[in-house]
Amino acid sequence: xxxxxxxxxxxxxxxxxxxxxxxxxxxxxxxxxxxxxxxxxxxxxxxxxxxxxxxxxxxxxxxxxxxxxxxxxxxxxxxxxxxxxxxxxxxxxxxxxxxxxxxxxxxxxxxxxxxxxxxxxxxxxxxxxxxxxxxxxxxxxxxxxxxxxxxxxxxxxxxxxxxxxxxxxxxxxxxxxxxxxxxxxxxxxxxxxxxxxxxxxxxxxxxxxxxxxxxxxxxxxxxxxxxxxxxxxxxxxxxxxxxxxxxxxxxxxxxxxxxxxxxxxxxxxxxxxxxxxxxxxxxxxxxxxxxxxxxxxxxxxxxxxxxxxxxxxxxxxxxxxxxxxxxxxxxxxxxxxxxxxxxxxxxxxxxxx
Amino acid sequence: xxxxxxxxxxxxxxxxxxxxxxxxxxxxxxxxxxxxxxxxxxxxxxxxxxxxxxxxxxxxxxxxxxxxxxxxxxxxxxxxxxxxxxxxxxxxxxxxxxxxxxxxxxxxxxxxxxxxxxxxxxxxxxxxxxxxxxxxxxxxxxxxxxxxxxxxxxxxxxxxxxxxxxxxxxxxxxxxxxxxxxxxxxxxxxxxxxxxxxxxxxxxxxxxxxxxxxxxxxxxxxxxxxxxxxxxxxxxxxxxxxxxxxxxxxxxxxxxxxxxxxxxxxxxxxxxxxxxxxxxxxxxxxxxxxxxxxxxxxxxxxxxxxxxxxxxxxxxxxxxxxxxxxxxxxxxxxxxxxxxxxxxxxxxxxxxxxxxxxxxxxxxxxxxxxxxxxxxxxxxxxxxxxxxxxxxxxxxxxxxxxxxxxxxxxxxxxxxxxxxxxxxxxxxxxxxxxxxxxxxxxxxxxxxxxxxxxxxxxxxxxxxxxxxxxxxxxxxxxxxxxxxxxxxxxxxxxxxxxxxxxxxxxxxxxxxxxxxxxxxxxxxxxxxxxxxxxxxxxxxxxxxxxxxxxxxxxxxxxxxxxxxxxxxxxxxxxxxxxxxxxxxxxxxxxxxxxxxxxxxxx
Numbered sequence: 001x002x003x004x005x006x007x008x009x010x011x012x013x014x015x016x017x018x019x020x021x022x023x024x025x026x027x028x029x030x031x032x033x034x035x036x037x038x039x040x041x042x043x044x045x046x047x048x049x050x051x052x053x054x055x056x057x058x059x060x061x062x063x064x065x066x067x068x069x070x071x072x073x074x075x076x077x078x079x080x081x082x083x084x085x086x087x088x089x090x091x092x093x094x095x096x097x098x099x100x101x102x103x104x105x106x107x108x109x110x111x112x113x114x115x116x117x118x119x120x121x122x123x124x125x126x127x128x129x130x131x132x133x134x135x136x137x138x139x140x141x142x143x144x145x146x147x148x149x150x151x152x153x154x155x156x157x158x159x160x161x162x163x164x165x166x167x168x169x170x171x172x173x174x175x176x177x178x179x180x181x182x183x184x185x186x187x188x189x190x191x192x193x194x195x196x197x198x199x200x201x202x203x204x205x206x207x208x209x210x211x212x213x214x215x216x217x218x219x220x221x222x223x224x225x226x227x228x229x230x231x232x233x234x235x236x237x238x239x240x241x242x243x244x245x246x247x248x249x250x251x252x253x254x255x256x257x258x259x260x261x262x263x264x265x266x267x268x269x270x271x272x273x274x275x276x277x278x279x280x281x282x283x284x285x286x287x288x289x290x291x292x293x294x295x296x297x298x299x300x301x302x303x304x305x306x307x308x309x310x311x312x313x314x315x316x317x318x319x320x321x322x323x324x325x326x327x328x329x330x331x332x333x334x335x336x337x338x339x340x341x342x343x344x345x346x347x348x349x350x351x352x353x
Numbered sequence: 354x355x356x357x358x359x360x361x362x363x364x365x366x367x368x369x370x371x372x373x374x375x376x377x378x379x380x381x382x383x384x385x386x387x388x389x390x391x392x393x394x395x396x397x398x399x400x401x402x403x404x405x406x407x408x409x410x411x412x413x414x415x416x417x418x419x420x421x422x423x424x425x426x427x428x429x430x431x432x433x434x435x436x437x438x439x440x441x442x443x444x445x446x447x448x449x450x451x452x453x454x455x456x457x458x459x460x461x462x463x464x465x466x467x468x469x470x471x472x473x474x475x476x477x478x479x480x481x482x483x484x485x486x487x488x489x490x491x492x493x494x495x496x497x498x499x500x501x502x503x504x505x506x507x508x509x510x511x512x513x514x515x516x517x518x519x520x521x522x523x524x525x526x527x528x529x530x531x532x533x534x535x536x537x538x539x540x541x542x543x544x545x546x547x548x549x550x551x552x553x554x555x556x557x558x559x560x561x562x563x564x565x566x567x568x569x570x571x572x573x574x575x576x577x578x579x580x581x582x583x584x585x586x587x588x589x590x591x592x593x594x595x596x597x598x599x600x601x602x603x604x605x606x607x608x609x610x611x612x613x614x615x616x617x618x619x620x621x622x623x624x625x626x627x628x629x630x631x632x633x634x635x636x637x638x639x640x641x642x643x644x645x646x647x648x649x650x651x652x653x654x655x656x657x658x659x660x661x662x663x664x665x666x667x668x669x670x671x672x673x674x675x676x677x678x679x680x681x682x683x684x685x686x687x688x689x690x691x692x693x694x695x696x697x698x699x700x701x702x703x704x705x706x707x708x709x710x711x712x713x714x715x716x717x718x719x720x721x722x723x724x725x726x727x728x729x730x731x732x733x734x735x736x737x738x739x740x741x742x743x744x745x746x747x748x749x750x751x752x753x754x755x756x757x758x759x760x761x762x763x764x765x766x767x768x769x770x771x772x773x774x775x776x777x778x779x780x781x782x783x784x785x786x787x788x789x790x791x792x793x794x795x796x797x798x799x800x801x802x803x804x805x806x807x808x809x810x811x812x813x814x815x816x817x818x819x820x821x822x823x824x825x826x827x828x829x830x831x832x833x834x835x836x837x838x839x840x841x842x843x844x845x846x847x848x849x850x851x852x853x854x855x856x857x858x859x860x861x862x863x864x865x866x867x868x869x870x871x872x873x874x875x876x877x878x879x880x881x882x883x884x885x886x887x888x889x890x891x892x893x894x895x896x897x898x899x900x901x902x903x904x905x906x907x908x909x910x911x912x913x914x915x916x917x918x919x920x921x922x923x924x925x926x927x928x929x930x931x932x933x934x935x936x937x938x939x940x941x942x943x944x945x946x947x948x949x950x951x952x953x954x955x
Binding site: 003010014017018020021022024025028029037040041043044045047048051055058059062063065066067069070071072081083084087088091094095098099102103105106107109110113114115116119120121122123124125126127130131134135138139142145146149150152153154156157158172173192193195197204236237238239241243245246248249250251252254255256257259260278280281282284286287288289290291292293294295296297299 | 428430445446447450519520521525527528531534535536620621622623624625626627629635636637638671672673674675676677678679680702703704707710711714715718719721722725726728729730731732733735736737738739740741742747750753754757758761762764765768769770771773774776777778814815816817819820823826827830831834835838839841842843845846847848849850851853854855856857859860863876879880883884887893931933934935936937
């Protein structure tokens with residue numbers, strides 16, 4: 001019923017506007033079209049400058065309202081992301097100045113040079129100096145932004161540091177799975193053809209490969225703080241995307257084409273709870289590439305913790321090989337406990353590459 | 354048919370002086386309004402079809418904005434309309450994604466490509482270059498009817514049981530290739546691809562015709578450098594379309610093969626819904642290259658006509674020549690060339706080779722230079738003018754404002770290191786809606802208000818035009834400006850619901866506000882549609898040949914030009930189109946010979 005009345009009301013408003021518009025056209029014919037055109041011109045000229053002023057106030061007000069909700073106040077949770085924030089600030093600064101100047105000129109000129117009695121337009125078809133000026137100045141600004149951007153781009157896309165923690169993350173409709181290489185630091189071989197739902201081998205790990213025997217399979221990603229981490233990214237079915245907005249990182253997960261990404265977390269989850277003032281804070285992995293009807297729910301969680309806690313967690317995990325083949329586990333859980341003593345995992349090229 | 358042949362002959366052989374032009378056709382309803390070969394009628398067909406599509410595409414956005422603005426509310430009336438797609442009054446995720454996909458497809462291709470350049474290229478090219486019709490009126494007619502066929506197929510896909518395509522308007526495989534991965538990737542996706550193939554044929558037929566006509570059929574004295582900027586823009590638009598649409602066609606056909614014939618162009622190493630697929634060796638990324646090789650020029654196909662028309666309208670209503678005509682042409686050319694060299698900036702986070710990525714950063718940010726030239730030239734055109742705020746002029750000014758706002762955020766996204774963070778967030782939505790969506794719509798509205806008198810011999814209602822403009826520009830900024838902030842918070846695109854996300858759920862209030870404004874803006878577009886159709890039959894009559902005091906040739910035709918455009922001879926052109934305010938004269942039409950005492954400038 002409410003909707004019905006809403007439709008009626010909207011229709012009435014339409015009718016009123018329509019009638020007023022028609023009437024105003026008759027009035028303008030009676031008054032003389034030239035005269036009413038000039039009146040309209042004045043009104044719209046005024047609205048131009050009003051729009052400019054209110055618009056700029058609106059821009060400021062919007063910033064007041066929403067700046068606090070962006071990721072700027074909490075800062076980047078990764079070392080590399082700080083460069084992204086710096087670049088953002090510089091780019092906002094440069095484009096902000098150009099934005100204000102050009103919008104002010106646009107609406108101010110429109111207001112100032114509105115049609116007036118006796119005013120003549122100035123015949124000004126071209127001026128090479130001016131045109132050269134606004135070709136070169138933007139070019140110089142852009143060069144600076146490009147140089148700065150590419151420096152970071154090459155840093156981010158370069159190989160991960162040698163001491164990185166290696167984690168494999170695999171996306172499928174609609175969840176994430178992680179694999180840790182275990183104490184040998186090497187991920188066991190994998191093939192999509194070995195996928196076997198009934199046997200629990202959902203990632204298609206090749207358990208013939210001894211290097212896979214100590215690999216861990218988890219659904220939450222744990223990471224030590226202040227150490228670079230390298231993600232090897234896979235997808236089982238369609239394209240997904242590992243979106244880590246707190247770390248300012250993002251990379252597609254493409255079936256058949258493994259990708260990589262690295263960054264260095266600099267705050268633990270607990271520290272971020274304080275920084276953001278949100279006691280429920282978690283690092284979330286959002287899927288950022290449209291992947292089907294559950295795309296919006298494809299959420300993963302990262303726990304960043306101290307290295308000691310991280311190692312303790314690693315130790316508490318049972319390798320997938322023994323979960324799936326309990327008969328092969330000679331020492332019960334002892335095997336896993338050993339890994340507490342193991343040195344931090346060294347980087348290695350994953351076999352799936 | 355014979356009448357067409359005689360028309361063509363008269364164009365070819367006499368060109369001028371064919372006085373039998375007035376009374377030679379015996380036109381039936383079918384030949385005049387349906388299978389018409391008159392470029393002006395075809396333009397009107399494109400425009401009205403485009404308007405119908407725009408209402409549908411806009412309505413879709415209103416429906417999915419309901420879900421985004423009010424995620425916890427149910428709307429029982431939605432179930433009345435949409436059936437099982439809105440069970441219990443709540444939009445189903447599958448259908449939400451179908452709506453998002455169709456909104457994009459419809460507005461990008463059916464409205465802002467066919468509706469925009471289809472309308473104005475058809476309408477303005479012959480009229481402004483001084484030709485009686487297109488080089489091939491027959492192909493031109495086919496271009497519309499292929500578009501119509503594409504429209505029918507796309508419309509049909511909305512009604513199939515498994516729903517229309519729902520993998521986003523970019524239809525990336527494997528999602529779009531595998532029916533098991535998404536119900537929208539079943540028959541709906543085949544229909545989408547077939548419809549697009551028809552659409553591409555339409556676009557190619559149109560584009561070849563536009564290029565041929567502009568190059569070969571200009572009237573005496575109309576050198577290329579005397580063409581109005583609208584024609585230059587439409588020319589480059591057609592070139593872009595002809596060179597890039599075939600690449601999308603190849604992508605669409607390969608995808609059809611992958612879907613139906615078991616090939617593996619885009620598929621490899623896939624386990625979907627518990628089933629190991631036999632496909633091996635394909636690359637999902639290859640499709641993205643093929644798609645964006647069209648997809649990026651496409652955004653300029655959408656934008657250039659709006660630029661051209663705004664340039665013309667700004668100049669006419671400032672009563673001043675466009676500033677830096679040659680720079681405007683050169684920057685259109687530069688944009689046209691660069692448009693082909695930047696496609697991979699949509700793919701920075703696909704695992705693209707970083708070196709290749711860096712080249713695309715460089716070329717992408719280079720586009721800012723011709724864009725800056727255009728903006729400053731438009732500003733200088735306004736400077737010291739004598740500005741008349743017709744509704745068309747308001748929309749042209751609005752176009753410049755939006756082009757600046759949306760263009761500047763392109764500098765963020767084109768810089769790959771920043772794109773890593775902003776890619777596929779609401780920042781991207783804000784960017785391309787402002788610069789390509791709303792700005793091009795403003796260019797289109799400007800064109801409709803400006804040339805409506807020539808199209809229908811009547812004016813649109815001014816008051817409704819002013820209301821339309823002010824609500825639309827304020828509303829557009831209110832909708833899209835705050836989205837930048839959502840993007841800077843990392844909020845991803847194409848999410849049906851954010852309430853389970855600790856990182857993104859704080860924007861609930863803003864999303865509701867945006868949805869509310871979107872509904873108001875949509876309602877005001879309906880006001881425009883009412884104005885449009887009412888004014889076709891009941892609008893104020895045009896009483897003078899040249900109501901805006903413009904220089905270009907279309908205003909030398911009769912108020913309601915017949916097929917063939919000019920009675921008697923096609924006028925000869927003696928100067929460029931922008932002699933406004935020269936030597937103290939308010940305007941000097943292109944057909945006026947250069948006087949002996951005239952100052953030399955141009």
